[in-house]
Amino acid sequence: MTMLKKILLLLFVFINIYSQSTLKERIKPLLSKVPKGTIAAVEIIDVNTGETIFENEAQTHVIPASNAKLFSTATALSIMGVNYEYETRLLTDDKNLADNIINGNLYIQGLGNSLFSESDLDDFVNELKKLNITEITGDIIGDDSIWDNNYFRQDWIEGEVANVSVPAVSALVLNKNLLTVNISGSSKVKGRAIVSLNDSNDFIEIKNSCTTVKRKGNPNALLNFSDGRFILNVTGSIGRNLHKSVTVKVKNPAFYTATVLFTKIRNMGITINGNREKELQ
Numbered sequence: 001m002t003m004l005k006k007i008l009l010l011l012f013v014f015i016n017i018y019s020q021s022t023l024k025e026r027i028k029p030l031l032s033k034v035p036k037g038t039i040a041a042v043e044i045i046d047v048n049t050g051e052t053i054f055e056n057e058a059q060t061h062v063i064p065a066s067n068a069k070l071f072s073t074a075t076a077l078s079i080m081g082v083n084y085e086y087e088t089r090l091l092t093d094d095k096n097l098a099d100n101i102i103n104g105n106l107y108i109q110g111l112g113n114s115l116f117s118e119s120d121l122d123d124f125v126n127e128l129k130k131l132n133i134t135e136i137t138g139d140i141i142g143d144d145s146i147w148d149n150n151y152f153r154q155d156w157i158e159g160e161v162a163n164v165s166v167p168a169v170s171a172l173v174l175n176k177n178l179l180t181v182n183i184s185g186s187s188k189v190k191g192r193a194i195v196s197l198n199d200s201n202d203f204i205e206i207k208n209s210c211t212t213v214k215r216k217g218n219p220n221a222l223l224n225f226s227d228g229r230f231i232l233n234v235t236g237s238i239g240r241n242l243h244k245s246v247t248v249k250v251k252n253p254a255f256y257t258a259t260v261l262f263t264k265i266r267n268m269g270i271t272i273n274g275n276r277e278k279e280l281q
Contacts, residue, residue, distance in 0.1 A: 122264065
């Protein structure tokens with residue numbers, strides 16, 4: 001049996017250690033040694049001028065291999081340092097909160113903190129309560145504009161043939177952009193399954209057609225966003241008196257996070273006069 005191997009190599013390297021001529025002399029021999037059938041897409045940019053120092057098939061579309069993260073991580077560490085912390089911020093238009101009213105919008109801004117959780121969001125809401133905020137006159141706005149809105153692999157990897165389904169990659173993240181749906185079988189066969197979410201997700205409309213069966217079953221859940229509404233479709237089947245937690249992906253992270261924040265603020269007794277389903281483009 002013959003095994004065909006093709007290595008796709010994509011490098012985006014930002015470096016200013018060597019002169020341009022030295023870089024070219026060092027790189028060309030390396031490229032001449034890559035295995036036959038390899039696509040070596042290389043681009044080296046001067047960090048001070050933005051000038052392209054060296055390129056080889058730089059415009060060729062290739063699928064990044066796992067080792068591409070070594071270069072991006074090394075570049076990030078070099079530029080930002082080992083102590084850099086990604087943040088999620090709560091911002092407002094109002095410069096004076098002494099009247100206990102936020103006159104204007106409240107923004108939750110994501111800066112790439114992939115570990116931001118619902119408990120962190122609770123801390124934000126508790127801080128508003130400590131400031132004795134009683135009213136917000138504007139909207140609750142989710143801001144993930146520091147990154148683009150190409151959230152999924154198929155949005156940015158052209159010709160992907162081994163697409164692994166992953167949560168949305170976004171600057172504003174809540175609970176890893178995942179939602180847990182609890183599905184339980186009823187005590188009676190052919191009865192409707194029981195579906196539950198936590199209190200912070202009561203804005204989600206649940207459409208449940210999942211039925212109870214004698215054996216294990218296979219329940220499914222999908223969260224959609226349309227016309228400003230989150231709709232959770234629960235289908236399939238589940239065994240009688242059995243329980244399963246199904247994880248679904250959030251397709252609109254900024255809208256979703258802003259809506260969860262809106263719900264938590266409202267549940268804290270703070271009046272919101274604006275909208276909850278906002279996203280800063």
